[in-house]
Amino acid sequence: DAKTTQPPSMDCAEGRAANLPCNHSTISGNEYVYWYRQIHSQGPQYIIHGLKNNETNEMASLIITEDRKSSTLILPHATLRDTAVYYCIVRVRDTNAGKSTFGDGTTLTVKP
Amino acid sequence: GAGVSQSPSNKVTEKGKDVELRCDPISGHTALYWYRQSLGQGLEFLIYFQGNSAPDKSGLPSDRFSAERTGGSVSTLTIQRTQQEDSAVYLCASSSSPTGRYEQYFGPGTRLTVT
Numbered sequence: 001d002a003k004t005t006q007p008p009s010m011d012c013a014e015g016r017a018a019n020l021p022c023n024h025s026t027i028s029g030n031e032y033v034y035w036y037r038q039i040h041s042q043g044p045q046y047i048i049h050g051l052k053n054n055e056t057n058e059m060a061s062l063i064i065t066e067d068r069k070s071s072t073l074i075l076p077h078a079t080l081r082d083t084a085v086y087y088c089i090v091r092v093r094d095t096n097a098g099k100s101t102f103g104d105g106t107t108l109t110v111k112p
Numbered sequence: 113g114a115g116v117s118q119s120p121s122n123k124v125t126e127k128g129k130d131v132e133l134r135c136d137p138i139s140g141h142t143a144l145y146w147y148r149q150s151l152g153q154g155l156e157f158l159i160y161f162q163g164n165s166a167p168d169k170s171g172l173p174s175d176r177f178s179a180e181r182t183g184g185s186v187s188t189l190t191i192q193r194t195q196q197e198d199s200a201v202y203l204c205a206s207s208s209s210p211t212g213r214y215e216q217y218f219g220p221g222t223r224l225t226v227t
Contacts, residue, residue: 015114043116043203043218044155087154093214099145099168100216102155 005089009107012082018075020106022088025069032093033064035073037084038105044087047073051093078110114138116142116219118204124225125194133189133222137206144187145205145216146179155203161187 005023012018016055024033032051036044048055048062050071055062075082087105117136125131137144146158157171161181171179176194181187191198201223205216 036216043205043220044216045218046213046215049213097141097159099157101157102147104154106157 002092003025003101004103006086006088006103007090008104008107010108011109011111012078014080014110014112015077018078018082018108018110020075020086020088020108021070022073023070024088024090026032027040027068027090028092030092031060031090033068033071034089034091034100035060035062036087036102037082038087039081039084044102046066047086049093075108080112082108083110084108116204116206118202118219118222119212120222121220122223122225124227127196127226128193130190130192131194131224133191133202133224135187135189135204135206135219137185137187137204138208138217139185141206141208141217143207143216144181146187146189147203147205148200149203149215149221156220158167158189158202160169191224196226199224199226 032049034049035047037047038044047059048057050062050064064071085105085107087102089100091100119134142163144161147155148158149155159179160168176192179189201221203218203221206220207216
């Protein structure tokens with residue numbers, strides 16, 4: 001799996017958009033970008049994933065650059081409950097893909 | 113249905129003792145993963161099971177660590193002769209294809225403390 005780079009921490013005001021960047025310059029053509037988050041004392045939770053097109057679901061939006069070397073997770077209206085560690089990983093979309101390499105993630109703190 | 117469950121939720125053991133950690137994946141999920149997370153750190157991959165294939169044990173830190181998955185369902189992670197550096201949260205995840213997303217569903221983890 002390709003390695004990802006994320007800033008260690010970010011702050012966001014409640015109600016504002018949180019934009020979390022991720023660099024994955026060595027991503028392969030068949031690898032997807034997945035985002036997970038981990039709220040304190042819980043297991044990580046899947047948020048969204050994408051290959052090359054922008055994606056949106058009820059939780060977030062994912063913007064992937066045209067060259068696929070970086071992406072941004074957008075939480076459009078951050079709440080205090082969005083305070084968590086956010087992990088960006090890249091992997092093939094296959095159950096046989098094997099392990100996922102999680103880095104240290106970005107600790108997002110949403111402030112009132 | 114139910115999510116991934118792990119037991120026990122907390123385990124305190126003395127240095128040198130053996131421990132077993134259990135993971136019940138989501139029914140029908142063919143892939144199962146074990147990770148370890150030390151305090152304030154990211155997830156460290158330990159082992160991966162996929163169906164009847166040989167497991168990927170490349171992340172196991174030493175031969176004191178072993179895992180098995182019986183009947184393609186429940187998995188047990190065993191740590192022999194525990195050391196203080198084994199203290200961490202051990203997370204299990206399972207994955208399958210019905211959603212087409214291949215995302216991993218994580219359990220709540222087992223917090224292991226070695227005294």
